[in-house]
Amino acid sequence: QVQLVESGGGVVQPGRSLRLSCVASGFTFNNYAMHWVRQAPGKGLEWVAAIWYDGSNKNYADSVKGRLSISRDNSKNTLYLQMNSLRVEDTAVYYCARDRGGYTGWFDPWGQGTLVTVSS
Amino acid sequence: QSALTQPASVSGSPGQSITISCTGTSSDVGGYNYVSWYQQHPGKAPKVMIYEVSNRPPGVANRFSGSKSGNTASLTISGLQAEDEADYYCSSYTYNNTVFGGGTKLTVL
Numbered sequence: 001q002v003q004l005v006e007s008g009g010g011v012v013q014p015g016r017s018l019r020l021s022c023v024a025s026g027f028t029f030n031n032y033a034m035h036w037v038r039q040a041p042g043k044g045l046e047w048v049a050a051i052w053y054d055g056s057n058k059n060y061a062d063s064v065k066g067r068l069s070i071s072r073d074n075s076k077n078t079l080y081l082q083m084n085s086l087r088v089e090d091t092a093v094y095y096c097a098r099d100r101g102g103y104t105g106w107f108d109p110w111g112q113g114t115l116v117t118v119s120s
Numbered sequence: 121q122s123a124l125t126q127p128a129s130v131s132g133s134p135g136q137s138i139t140i141s142c143t144g145t146s147s148d149v150g151g152y153n154y155v156s157w158y159q160q161h162p163g164k165a166p167k168v169m170i171y172e173v174s175n176r177p178p179g180v181a182n183r184f185s186g187s188k189s190g191n192t193a194s195l196t197i198s199g200l201q202a203e204d205e206a207d208y209y210c211s212s213y214t215y216n217n218t219v220f221g222g223g224t225k226l227t228v229l
Binding site for chain 2: 035037044045046047050057059061095100101104105106107108109110111112113
């Protein structure tokens with residue numbers, strides 16, 4: 001079945017780095033744009049970043065521009081989120097999601113999420 | 121990238137209908153027919169209920185319907201059931217980005 005599985009979350013100090021991974025299965029990964037969406041504890045959803053099916057175009061939320069970087073390895077069916085200069089306000093569950101609409105923001109499915117906690 | 125505006129909470133009794141609104145601008149909701157709605161139960165990942173304003177993915181009950189007028193999109197749930205109690209989020213495409221609403225907590229009385 002179509003599945004996304006995130007990993008790489010954990011507790012990290014402010015200013016440090018972390019890399020999240022999202023492994024896709026059950027569909028042709030290199031046919032789809034992919035996104036990262038996060039949810040701070042007790043808060044709503046926030047779109048973070050997106051990448052085209054071939055990695056040629058990337059877009060970011062203003063809140064993460066210059067610090068977070070999205071990438072993909074289509075040979076490994078894997079999406080990444082490199083997180084640098086982490087801040088306390090980056091604490092959230094990070095979800096990866098497939099864009100069913102071709103880059104129009106129709107997300108299906110979502111992974112189960114991985115928790116990132118930024119704390120000293 | 122301002123968030124779309126949703127009511128914080130709505131409620132209804134089993135069997136009733138409720139509508140959740142999602143207000144944006146001409147740069148997002150009003151400018152594209154790319155509004156989606158997601159249902160999220162506590163501790164779970166979101167699940168798409170409506171895409172492209174009014175389309176239902178396979179497996180989603182036809183009690184769920186979506187519409188749009190101007191800069192405001194709406195999700196209507198008819199014949200409320202206990203399992204519909206959840207948080208609901210709208211989202212819209214906006215040039216090369218996606219913006220979400222703040223979320224609405226639906227309580228089934």
